[in-house]
Amino acid sequence: APGRATIVRGPYLQRATPTAMTIRWRTAAPAESIVAFRRAGDEAALTRIMTPARTEHELTLDHLDPATPYEYAVLPSRDAAPASWTTFRTPPTRGTRTPVRAWIIGDSGTADANASRVRDAYRAFSGARRTDLWLMLGDNAYESGTQDEYQRAVFEMYPRMLATVPLWPTLGNHDGMSADSATESGAYYDVFTLPRRGEAGGIASGTEAYYSFDHANIHFICLDSHQSDRTATGAMLTWLRADLAHATDADWTIAFWHHPPYTKGSHDSDRPEDSGRRMIDMREFVLPVLEAGGVDLVLGGHSHNYERSRLIDGHYGPSTSLRATMILDGGDGRPGGGGTYEKPTPGRAGREGAVYVVAGSSGKVSPGPINHPVMVHSLNELGSVVLDVDGPRLRLGFIDDAGVERDWFEMTKGASPDGDSDQRP
DSSP: OOOOOOEEEEEEEEEEETTEEEEEEEEEEEEEEEEEEEETTOGGGOEEEEEEEEEEEEEEEOSOOTTOEEEEEEESSTTOOOSSOEEEEOOOOTTOOOOEEEEEEOSOTTOSHHHHHHHHHHHHHHTTSOOOEEEEOSOOSTTTOOHHHHIIIIITTSHHHHHHSOEEEOOOTTGGGSEETTTTEEHHHHHOOOOTTSTTSSOOOSSSSSEEEEETTEEEEEOOSSSSOOSTTSHHHHHHHHHHHHOOSOSEEEEEOSSOSSOBSSSBTTOTTGGGGHHHHIIIIIHHHHHHTTOOEEEEOSSSSEEEEOEEOOOOSOGGGOOGGGEEEOSOOOTTTTOOEEESSSSOOTTSOBEEEEEOOSSOOOOOOOOOTTEEEEEOOOEEEEEEEETTEEEEEEEETTSOEEEEEEEEESSOOSSOOSSOO
16 A cells, blocks of 8 residues: 655645646655645535545646635645645636735745845735735746756745745746756656646647736736747747737736846847847747737846836837837836826737836846846846736835835826825735
């Protein structure tokens, strides 16, 4: 008979939808596991599900209720009872206008004191406010994205967050050293369970290399800037056009990938020899599709610094080609400062501008001039990004490793909400 399950990785949450949550974990040797779960506090609704004897365990809990807290425990044997419960909350029904908080980290995979300081600073900053989802912007595990490096840089670094908040990652160049997008193989693809069939919203991409998902009134798009075809007629952009055409009812559209289209940090998005033209390709080929499709916010890493743009549209060349007509709002996006960035059309509308953020300093800082002309604020500081969305208002802030908010902006859709404030949501 299979022995008791000794868990050496996880549990961690993947591929969250309003009615389902995927839980993954690893055991030291092939063994059965039992997952006990219930609606939070409902002892009468306790359910137990057994997974077969294996080392890599994956279980999707379905037929759940949206926006509902559930408790679960992974048990080592059939006769074990939960000593404690871990709680997650299912996402709300698609389109729901409710406060959403996302934590965003890039180039975080250093598995060192830098990464832990950034993690702890976010915990202190967020306090009792629930984190609904989090994004990893690539280079999740240095140096080569191996299983051992993922163990140290991800699973041993963020155990509490992994167990309670669904994680949505993208592939970085260091992750790609041991992973292959064409075959969806290697540590990155073995570690994560991502929606290749449109399980979490959007349309099926047919691959875990790039995908989309919905959370409340936000449509998220994850692209692969490292290994997938980035050309205008390639499979990824063909899928992107279809996905944007399909997901027209979200208030907000947010895209993320690793190689930023604009940066003058530890990488230079003007130089073709830097990163094999990946940053240039994403700017020249991907941004026209996204901006025509009404993207609001684009997140990247790769440069080990923080950079945040003005509200811009149509800048697809090198930094020297920036023109005043491409800057739709040159202010800082702050009520009481240059003013909130306002997009006049509710929901999605093309060519009304986007903000571009480089957030690649969650594990290390590297030298760079950080003087790209689209940027309104840039820092060579360790930190992470906090995104808050509440109905027609979006707010993004950069939190340094001491827990201090060093930059922030707001954006609104449609008629500006009453009572503009510089207070956090």
